[in-house]
Amino acid sequence: MESSCKKVCVTGGSGYIGSWLVKKLLEKGHTVHATLRNLGDTSKVSFLKSLPNADTRLVLFQADIYNPDEFELAIKGCEFVFHVATPMLHSPQSTQYKDTTEAAVAGVKSIADSCVRSQTVKRLIYTASVMASSPLKEDGLGFKSCLDESCWTPVNLSYQHSNDFMMAYVKSKTLAEKEVLSYNEDQNSDQLEVVTLACGLVAGGTLQNYPSASIGCVLSQLTGNLIYYEGLRFLQEILGTIPLIHIDDVCEAHIFCMEKPVMKGRFLCSAVNATINEIADFYCENYPKFKITEKFTGGVEGPTCKWDYTKLVKEGFEYKYDLKKILDDSVETGRRLGVFSE
Ligand SMILES: NC(=O)c1ccc[n+]([C@@H]2O[C@H](COP(=O)([O-])OP(=O)(O)OC[C@H]3O[C@@H](n4cnc5c(N)ncnc54)[C@H](OP(=O)(O)O)[C@@H]3O)[C@@H](O)[C@H]2O)c1
Numbered sequence: 001m002e003s004s005c006k007k008v009c010v011t012g013g014s015g016y017i018g019s020w021l022v023k024k025l026l027e028k029g030h031t032v033h034a035t036l037r038n039l040g041d042t043s044k045v046s047f048l049k050s051l052p053n054a055d056t057r058l059v060l061f062q063a064d065i066y067n068p069d070e071f072e073l074a075i076k077g078c079e080f081v082f083h084v085a086t087p088m089l090h091s092p093q094s095t096q097y098k099d100t101t102e103a104a105v106a107g108v109k110s111i112a113d114s115c116v117r118s119q120t121v122k123r124l125i126y127t128a129s130v131m132a133s134s135p136l137k138e139d140g141l142g143f144k145s146c147l148d149e150s151c152w153t154p155v156n157l158s159y160q161h162s163n164d165f166m167m168a169y170v171k172s173k174t175l176a177e178k179e180v181l182s183y184n185e186d187q188n189s190d191q192l193e194v195v196t197l198a199c200g201l202v203a204g205g206t207l208q209n210y211p212s213a214s215i216g217c218v219l220s221q222l223t224g225n226l227i228y229y230e231g232l233r234f235l236q237e238i239l240g241t242i243p244l245i246h247i248d249d250v251c252e253a254h255i256f257c258m259e260k261p262v263m264k265g266r267f268l269c270s271a272v273n274a275t276i277n278e279i280a281d282f283y284c285e286n287y288p289k290f291k292i293t294e295k296f297t298g299g300v301e302g303p304t305c306k307w308d309y310t311k312l313v314k315e316g317f318e319y320k321y322d323l324k325k326i327l328d329d330s331v332e333t334g335r336r337l338g339v340f341s342e
Contacts, residue, residue, distance in 0.1 A: 012085025200243030
């Protein structure tokens with residue numbers, strides 16, 4: 001009988017989503033090959049090694065997207081690969097790639113090629129972003145009537161609430177996701193199934209001892225952090241509302257995509273939508289101690305098109321966390337990590 005315990009690889013295993021995913025996979029009895037950029041980083045290594053079952057089932061590998069061949073060893077012998085890592089900041093010393101987009105695209109190609117070469121990897125699951133799926137029309141003039149898996153964010157337009165960092169992120173996530181999905185059409189890699197999960201803003205709990213950037217965005221109206229708040233406004237500008245998903249649901253969705261006997265293609269992965277004002281209303285009602293100033297409400301009106309998130313649900317996935325639970329858990333995390341000056 002085929003064992004239900006698999007050998008899997010998680011790139012970016014010590015990151016926000018990566019570490020929660022590694023923990024869940026270990027709890028379910030899988031053997032996990034997790035990559036990080038620097039095995040000499042003792043705080044990240046000891047954090048991962050302290051996870052339950054890590055002593056017997058976790059193997060760490062050093063691999064950097066700027067040297068993408070380094071992932072081959074971690075992928076070898078695995079049945080499933082979760083490509084979670086992404087370069088957030090450009091490595092200026094790189095002579096090979098001019099920016100994070102070139103590095104991210106080369107990274108997914110190299111990882112997908114390693115999966116094909118391994119002859120053991122059945123499925124590559126890529127952690128994509130809903131920021132790559134704006135319903136904005138390619139010429140920037142108006143929106144499509146529905147936001148679904150057919151939408152791709154135009155990467156050469158300029159946006160009111162964006163900046164160089166956010167545009168670089170959107171461009172790298174969009175082009176890397178398109179590149180990895182192209183392996184589903186490639187005759188030479190027809191043994192490999194590629195799934196991309198275009199995730200909404202991830203919040204709730206964390207295993208790390210600091211809040212992730214995405215939790216920072218969700219709490220920005222309470223902390224008064226304008227840089228993170230600008231991230232929320234940019235999301236609303238290109239998507240109309242803020243798509244949100246709990247960290248636990250996002251990792252369950254990744255594992256769901258592994259457990260399906262057959263699965264490939266692009267899936268939006270978000271439990272709920274809320275506008276900036278709806279999030280502010282929730283905080284005012286449930287956390288009246290915090291005062292949200294006018295600067296942290298409103299925001300550019302984005303598209304008012306319909307959203308269709310049902311593709312993943314039709315495959316059988318069930319979200320467990322609603323808006324209240326996502327925001328309550330985020331506030332609790334913020335309090336535990338001391339981000340508020342209460
Ligand atoms: N959080 C969200 O709201 C959200 C929403 C949609 C999609 N996503 C996607 O989810 C993934 C994880 O994001 P996160 O929120 O968990 O962020 P994070 O905590 O910053 O994690 C980023 C990960 O990428 C790794 N990384 C960065 N540069 C790298 C490089 N040059 N080579 C290899 N690894 C590199 C980091 O590894 P080191 O430990 O070695 O630094 C880290 O593990 C990303 O692909 C992101 O686009 C996140």
